[in-house]
Amino acid sequence: MIILQALVNGIVSGTLLAVPAIGFTAMFAVLRFPNFSVSGVATLGAFAGYLAYGAGLQMAGSLAAAFAVAGIAGLAFDKVAHLPLIKQGALPAAIASIATGLILENVVRLGFGNEPRGYDRPIARDVFIGDIRVSPQQVETMGLALLLMLLVFTALAFTRIGKAMRASADNPELAALKGIRPERIAMLASFVGMGLVGVGGMLLGLDSSIDPLTGTRILLSLFAAAVLGGLGSVPGAVLGAFLIGMAEELSVLVVGSQYRAAVGFVAILLVLTLRPRGLLGERAY
Amino acid sequence: MLSYLLFIATIGGIYGLLALSLNLIWGGVGMVNLGLAGFFAVGAYASALLTTIGHAPIPAGWLMALVAGGFAGLVVTLSTTRLREDYLAIVTLGFAEAVRLIASNEIWLTRGTDGISGIPGPWKRALGPDFNAVYFLIVVLALLVVFFLMRRIDRSPYGRALRAIREDAQVAQVAGKPVLRFKTEAFVLSAAIAGLAGALYGHFTSYIAPDMFLPLITVYIFLAVASGGTGRPAGALVGAYMVMTLLESSRFFVEWIPGVTAVQRAALKELLIAVALIVVLRLKPSGILPERMPPAPRPS
Numbered sequence: 001m002i003i004l005q006a007l008v009n010g011i012v013s014g015t016l017l018a019v020p021a022i023g024f025t026a027m028f029a030v031l032r033f034p035n036f037s038v039s040g041v042a043t044l045g046a047f048a049g050y051l052a053y054g055a056g057l058q059m060a061g062s063l064a065a066a067f068a069v070a071g072i073a074g075l076a077f078d079k080v081a082h083l084p085l086i087k088q089g090a091l092p093a094a095i096a097s098i099a100t101g102l103i104l105e106n107v108v109r110l111g112f113g114n115e116p117r118g119y120d121r122p123i124a125r126d127v128f129i130g131d132i133r134v135s136p137q138q139v140e141t142m143g144l145a146l147l148l149m150l151l152v153f154t155a156l157a158f159t160r161i162g163k164a165m166r167a168s169a170d171n172p173e174l175a176a177l178k179g180i181r182p183e184r185i186a187m188l189a190s191f192v193g194m195g196l197v198g199v200g201g202m203l204l205g206l207d208s209s210i211d212p213l214t215g216t217r218i219l220l221s222l223f224a225a226a227v228l229g230g231l232g233s234v235p236g237a238v239l240g241a242f243l244i245g246m247a248e249e250l251s252v253l254v255v256g257s258q259y260r261a262a263v264g265f266v267a268i269l270l271v272l273t274l275r276p277r278g279l280l281g282e283r284a285y
Numbered sequence: 286m287l288s289y290l291l292f293i294a295t296i297g298g299i300y301g302l303l304a305l306s307l308n309l310i311w312g313g314v315g316m317v318n319l320g321l322a323g324f325f326a327v328g329a330y331a332s333a334l335l336t337t338i339g340h341a342p343i344p345a346g347w348l349m350a351l352v353a354g355g356f357a358g359l360v361v362t363l364s365t366t367r368l369r370e371d372y373l374a375i376v377t378l379g380f381a382e383a384v385r386l387i388a389s390n391e392i393w394l395t396r397g398t399d400g401i402s403g404i405p406g407p408w409k410r411a412l413g414p415d416f417n418a419v420y421f422l423i424v425v426l427a428l429l430v431v432f433f434l435m436r437r438i439d440r441s442p443y444g445r446a447l448r449a450i451r452e453d454a455q456v457a458q459v460a461g462k463p464v465l466r467f468k469t470e471a472f473v474l475s476a477a478i479a480g481l482a483g484a485l486y487g488h489f490t491s492y493i494a495p496d497m498f499l500p501l502i503t504v505y506i507f508l509a510v511a512s513g514g515t516g517r518p519a520g521a522l523v524g525a526y527m528v529m530t531l532l533e534s535s536r537f538f539v540e541w542i543p544g545v546t547a548v549q550r551a552a553l554k555e556l557l558i559a560v561a562l563i564v565v566l567r568l569k570p571s572g573i574l575p576e577r578m579p580p581a582p583r584p585s
Contacts, residue, residue, distance in 0.1 A: 034371045036319075036378065081563045088570060091317050094374050095507055096566050098319065102504060102559040109552040216500075220382050223375050231371070258390040265383040272372055273364040 001131050006249040012138050013204075014245025015145045020200025020218070021225035021237040022152060027193035029169035029232035031186055033090040037077060037097040038197045038222060040104025042215030045070035045198020046205040047108050053119050063144060063199050070198020071191040073104065078190040101215070109212040116209035141206050148199065149238065152192075156234065165189065169232065217261070221248065224264030228271050230278025239279060243267075291417040295489055297529035298424040302482035303502070304509040304521035305428075305435050310475045312516035312576065313444065314468055315451030317374050320361070321479055321506050323381030326498035328354045328480025329487040330388060330395060333404045336488075343407050347484045354480015357384075358473040366468050381500060388495040400494025404487050420489055427485060428522070431478055435518040447471055448516075448578075501555060505532070508562045514572030523574060531561065 020042055027035050049066035057065065077100040085092040124136045156162040168175040168185040176182050200222075205214050225244045229236025244264060251263045271278060303321060310316040318324070331353035332346030341349075361380050365373045388395045395401065407423065409416050438444045449457040450464050458464045487493045505528050513524020535557050539550040565572075 028371075034374055036374075081567070085566055085570075090371055091311075091315075091374065092566055092570065094371065095317070095319070095511075096563050098378075098500070098504060098507075099559040099562040099566075102501070103556055106552040106556045106559070110549050110556075113546070113548050220379050223379060227372070227375060259386065262383050262386050265379040268376060268379055269364050272368060272376065276368050276372070 002253060003250070005132055006253055007246055008132050008134065010246030010249035011242065012134075012142050012245070013249065014242035015142045015149075016200065016203040017218070017221055017225055017245050018238045018241035019145050019148060019203060020197040020222055021229075021241045022149065022234050023193040023196030023200065024222055025226040025229070025232055025237040026165075026169075026196075026234055027189050028226070029234075030165065030189035030193075031078070031083070031086070033082065033086060033093040033097070034231075035074075035078075035082065035097045035193075036094060036219075037074070037082075037101035037104065038194075039215035039219045040101035040108075041070045041074050041194050041197045042201030042204075042218060042222075043108050043210070043212055044073055044104050044201070044215075045195075046201040046210040046214050047112060048198065049202035050117060050119060050205075050210060059140065059144065063148075063202060066198045066202040067195035070201070071195030074194020074197070075187060075190045077103075078186070083186065105212050105215070112212070114211060116211045118209045119206055121206070138207065141203055145203055148196070152196070152234070161188065220261050220264035220268075221245075222264075224267045227268050228278055230280045233278065233280045236278055236280035288414075288417050291421050293529060293533055295417065295421045295424050296486075297526045298421070298428050299482050299486050299489070300505060300509060300529060301428050301522045301525035302424075302431055302485070303479055303506045304513065304525040305431050305518055306475045306478035306482065307506050307510050308515065308518060308521040309435060309438070309478070310471050311510060312521070313439070313447045313451065314471045315370070316468060316472060317370060318377045318472070318475065318479075319374050319500075319503055320377035320379070320381035320384075322498045322500055322502040323377070323384040324354050324357055324476045324479035325483040325486070325502060326381075326384050326388060326493075326495075327357045328483030329493045329498070330401070330483075331480065332484035333401045333487045333493055334394065336405055337401060337403060343405060343488060346488070347481060350480040350484030351477045352480075354483070355473045355477035357480070358476025359469065361476070362469050362472045366465050366472075378500070381498070381503065385495045385498060388498070395495075398495055400492055400497075401487075402492045404491045404493065406488050406491060409491075424485055424489075427481065431481075432518055432522065439518060443467075501558070504558060504562060508558060508565065510572075511562065511570065512565045512572050514574035514576060515570070516576035517572075517574050520572050520574035520576075524572065528558075532558070 020038065024035065024038050045066035048069035049062040052065035053062040081096045081100050082093045085096050121137060126133050126135045156166060164175065164180045165185055165188060168180055168182060172182055201215050204218055221244050225240035226237050228243060229240030244267060247267065248260050248263045252260060303325060307318060307321055310318055328350035332350040335341045335349045336343055336346040361376055365376050389398050406416060406420065408419065412419055446457065446462050446467060449462065450467060454464050509524035509528040510521050512527055513522065514520025535554050539553045
């Protein structure tokens with residue numbers, strides 16, 4: 001029964017983790033460097049959502065605020081700091097993205113200090129299904145996360161711009177020949193990818209509290225989800241996020257909660273040693 | 286004032302060791318280590334534990350730090366050398382986080398977030414106030430040894446092979462260079478040096494805790510190598526002292542701004558370092574001492 005409860009918790013946290021993992025992996029597919037500023041952007045999104053929620057917006061509106069602020073910040077930093085360096089290779093851009101993540105984290109720290117803050121959500125009684133405990137709030141956030149993912153998948157599969165994005169990720173030269181403007185696709189990937197990361201930061205902060213290191217704490221799980229599914233693969237990131245979410249919850253039963261975060265690192269090492277392309281392979285939309 | 290300068294110079298020297306370590310793989314082979322802070326921590330903890338709990342002499346601790354750092358480097362590279370460079374970036378970044386996690390939670394060994402205090406310094410009691418000066422000389426000695434080793438590697442056929450791998454690993458492979466072995470060796474050596482730097486740090490401050498090994502240190506060292514000159518040991522050294530100067534002068538600068546709390550001051554300092562790194566990477570990626578490519582010796 002404890003195991004079943006852990007699995008349910010894992011599915012919930014996996015759903016929330018999937019949102020920023022899609023953002024990270026989609027940016028990697030299009031822009032071709034690992035953008036480490038996701039830690040700072042997730043924190044920024046969490047705080048933007050916190051302010052919006054405090055100002056009286058509903059949950060969906062607050063998530064939209066988190067998306068917009070994080071997306072704009074991600075776009076701006078890609079333009080100013082990361083993409084100009086990509087000519088020198090993926091690594092300088094990746095290193096610069098550590099610095100931009102640090103900038104965002106400290107901007108939040110300047111404004112809000114280090115004290116943890118909580119979203120003041122109305123308290124609701126947990127619901128029991130059999131012996132499994134679920135809180136209505138978890139169901140709400142999970143539903144919003146699923147809706148968002150559905151939106152992303154529909155956009156990628158059916159819209160012109162989504163197809164252009166997939167084409168550009170698959171083969172940039174060929175896509176450019178077909179009249180797809182690579183800079184536009186890059187900008188879109190930065191905005192939407194980081195928007196999702198910002199929303200993810202907020203979703204993962206909803207049940208606990210947020211502080212300037214909120215994003216840093218989810219970094220390992222986020223990378224693990226993306227690497228496990230195959231770096232650059234959007235469905236892979238979702239699968240990876242569910243697996244990491246469940247593995248983390250199950251690990252609590254075995255080694256205790258303090259090593260929850262280490263699960264991600266172990267998963268990365270195992271995947272890279274045994275199946276480096278990840279479960280679904282790179283760039284498999 | 287003198288003891289303050291000696292303190293700064295010693296910490297700067299330790300950053301110099303880290304910068305040489307990073308320069309060997311980043312400047313030399315074109316590999317990246319975003320978990321430098323983790324290897325630094327591994328060395329610091331290895332030496333501190335051996336000399337406090339194990340009561341071993343300090344040089345044994347330093348040796349242990351070299352071995353432990355190198356071993357950690359081997360573990361990290363084994364799973365990633367065959368893969369693209371961005372995977373190594375992710376794994377090393379994760380490694381540093383994992384090290385901090387272990388140091389915070391294995392309380393029976395590392396005393397958790399309380400940290401390890403009372404790490405012995407060489408001849409500390411006998412030297413009294415002169416300890417800082419003597420320790421500075423020890424760090425300088427270590428720095429010189431590593432510096433000349435790096436220079437030797439830089440100018441040797443081995444160093445040229447490493448640079449060939451950096452420029453184009455496939456060509457190097459076709460030319461018969463064992464690319465995987467060279468990459469692993471360079472990374473292990475680099476990680477061992479970072480471990481040694483950690484040990485020197487721990488025995489100097491006599492106290493270490495998981496909070497001292499934040500990713501921020503990695504950013505400092507990248508700033509040092511990038512601003513000093515990637516691919517040149519002297520550049521790494523100059524860069525390390527430039528970063529130290531920037532850090533210390535920014536401390537006076539932020540104290541001078543009225544109406545900010547201690548947390549905000551720390552945040553401003555970190556902001557400054559991060560902005561500096563981006564500015565250097567964008568405007569002067571070759572640094573102030575750009576790499577010199579020594580001509581290959583002509584066959585006689």
